[in-house]
Structures are given as C-alpha cells and as structure tokens.
Amino acid sequence: MSTIVADSTPELLPGRLGNLTPEQQHALDEFKELIKAEGIFVSERHDEHLLLRFLRARKFHIQNTHKMFVDCENWRKELKVDELRENFVFEEEEAVRKCYPRYYHNVDKKGRPIYIENVGAIDIKTLFKVTDEERMTKQHVLSYEKLIVDRMPACTRQAGHHIEQCCTIIDLKGVSLRQFANAFGFIKRTSAIAQNYYPEMMGKMYVINAPMMFTSVWGMVKPLLDEVTVKKIVILGGNYKDTLLADIEAENLPNELGGNCECADRGGCRVGEPGPWQDPRYQNKVEKTA
Known part of the structure; x- marks a missing residue:
C-alpha cells in the first residue's frame, strides 16, 4: 500500500483552481462559455481542471486553446475513444x-x-x-x-x-x-x-x-x-x-x-x-x- 502524503495542503501552483489571476479566471470563464455555445462541452468529462490544463498548455490564449481543444475532441471521435473504453481488450498485455x-x-x-x-x-x-x-x-x-x-x-x-x-x-x-x-x-x-x-x-x-x-x-x-x-x-x-x-x-x-x-x-x-x-x-x- 502506498504511503499517504504528509503534506496534504501543498501550495497551489499558478494557473490552477484557487490560484488564478483575474485574467486567467476571465480566460477560463470565456473559454468554457465558448465551447458550451458550440455544443462541444461535455460536463461529465470537461471539468474546470481539464479546461485549465488546455489553457495552460496554450498560455491562456483563447484562440490557440480552442484549436487545441477542438482538435482533441475531433481526434477522440475519429479514434472512438469512448467505445474503446467500453470494448477494447488488450489480450497481449x-x-x-x-x-x-x-x-x-x-x-x-x-x-x-x-x-x-x-x-x-x-x-x-x-x-x-x-x-x-x-x-x-x-x-x-x-x-x-x-x-x-x-x-x-x-x-x-x-x-x-x-x-x-x-x-x-x-x-x-x-x-x-x-x-x-x-x-x-x-x-x-x-x-x-x-x-x-x-x-x-x-x-x-x-x-x-x-x-x-x-x-x-x-x-x-x-x-x-x-x-x-x-x-x-x-x-x-x-x-x-x-x-x-x-x-x-x-x-x-x-x-x-x-x-x-x-x-x-x-x-x-x-x-x-x-x-x-x-x-x-x-x-x-x-x-x-x-
């Protein structure tokens, strides 16, 4: 069994929930509303932690983040990731x-x-x-x-x-x-x-x-x-x-x-x-x- 971490309340890194600048919070809110309006927001998968990972990867630039996010969603559909999770068996593991x-x-x-x-x-x-x-x-x-x-x-x-x-x-x-x-x-x-x-x-x-x-x-x-x-x-x-x-x-x-x-x-x-x-x-x- 793994050891439970001694420091249960570490300092939050920048760009995370609880440690966002006003500009970063605005970018998160704007990005979330944008993908909701486009109908590509999936509440079960797209929590704010995930959205912030994409935003950080593109330095909170809305347009660049949006492209990365849309590309990812299209890739998931093309690969049928949700179906893989349900049906794929890797017998040769x-x-x-x-x-x-x-x-x-x-x-x-x-x-x-x-x-x-x-x-x-x-x-x-x-x-x-x-x-x-x-x-x-x-x-x-x-x-x-x-x-x-x-x-x-x-x-x-x-x-x-x-x-x-x-x-x-x-x-x-x-x-x-x-x-x-x-x-x-x-x-x-x-x-x-x-x-x-x-x-x-x-x-x-x-x-x-x-x-x-x-x-x-x-x-x-x-x-x-x-x-x-x-x-x-x-x-x-x-x-x-x-x-x-x-x-x-x-x-x-x-x-x-x-x-x-x-x-x-x-x-x-x-x-x-x-x-x-x-x-x-x-x-x-x-x-x-x-």
Whole structure:
C-alpha cells in the first residue's frame, strides 16, 4: 500500500483552481462559455481542471486553446475513444510487458502516480510480433483514460488535494544507439498523443541511467523546449538513487530502482501496479468540479 502524503495542503501552483489571476479566471470563464455555445462541452468529462490544463498548455490564449481543444475532441471521435473504453481488450498485455516494460507504481511524496518506463529493455522487433502499432496506440490511449478516470481520482482522495499530474521515471539502462533509433518512431508518436490530447499531465520526469550519447543530444534539444517543460525534466546517470528518494518514499519505489518495494505478493512491481487506485477506500469516490 502506498504511503499517504504528509503534506496534504501543498501550495497551489499558478494557473490552477484557487490560484488564478483575474485574467486567467476571465480566460477560463470565456473559454468554457465558448465551447458550451458550440455544443462541444461535455460536463461529465470537461471539468474546470481539464479546461485549465488546455489553457495552460496554450498560455491562456483563447484562440490557440480552442484549436487545441477542438482538435482533441475531433481526434477522440475519429479514434472512438469512448467505445474503446467500453470494448477494447488488450489480450497481449503480458507478452507486450516482457518486451516493453512500462507500468504505474504507487505515488511520490506529492501524491502523484509514478509512471515507469524501461526504454533500455524495449525490443521493438519482438513487440510487433506479438501486437501491432494500431493496437499499441489504442492501449496507450486507454492507459491515459484510466489514469484520468481511475488513478488520478484515487490519488486525489488519498492525498486530500487535487492530483492531475504524474511523476515519470524513464530508465535508459542498457539502451543502445540502434535500439533507441528503432524505438524512436513509436515513442515519438505516443509522445505526440500525450502532448496534443492529454496536455499538462507531466509533473516531473526523471531520465535515469542516461548514457553520454543521450546527455549530448539533450544539450542540443533543451534550448528548443519550453522553459516550463525543461524545469520538469531531470537527466541523471547511474547515481540517481538519492535524487529519486528525495521525492519518492523508499517503500513506494521498486527495488530495482533503489527503493524497498518488490511487490512479492503481486508477482513483481512491473505486474502488480500498486497504488491508491487498488485500494477500495479511494476508488471512484472523487467528485468533479463543474
């Protein structure tokens, strides 16, 4: 079971409900009225936390936010996301996990779900023997939907304050230039889904076991990124343990990453996916803000 966060009333970050400037509040109200007038507002999905994520992603520019939001809604209709949530079954999950390990595992000290991806262990050739890119994309989308519908609300209830972002750990241990090149196309496409349709959901990202080739590339890419995004990303080599443990309780971090958890009763950390979303006390009990 994950540790309940000690600080249940953290300082609200700018651009969130409860910490909006008059201009930001006006932009939220105007944007909400605009999509209501256009008939694309869905009260069950579009709470003010979600609308603010889109507004922050476009720096509260109404026209740019509107385009991003409409593009997202059109994409959801084209992919039939609501139908996927009801009907799609990813039977190859276990086989995929063996050649592309990625999973959620407890929460960090701020109450955010921890997402772990072992990029160094990706075997793209084997991956697309047991599945295909279309099914992987659908599974990726459903993972985000589950994050919003199940994981985040459970984390919110446990933490005692709104949770809408993740703490991500990208492990590059064992990655080779060829392996990275093979996987890059797929990673880029799934990253685009996150950026375009699930914005502002990354709270922190740790890239660990980063080889020299990656740090060199990062040095060139960093100046091209938004300053806010850059501040969320920490590049670490093999000596990452103390940095991770500064933000994550040892009992919430897998043993293989320097923590104490082994999920022995769940078949291992990569399979068990422990967290408040597994606790009946926190499941499906968070009311949305209209």
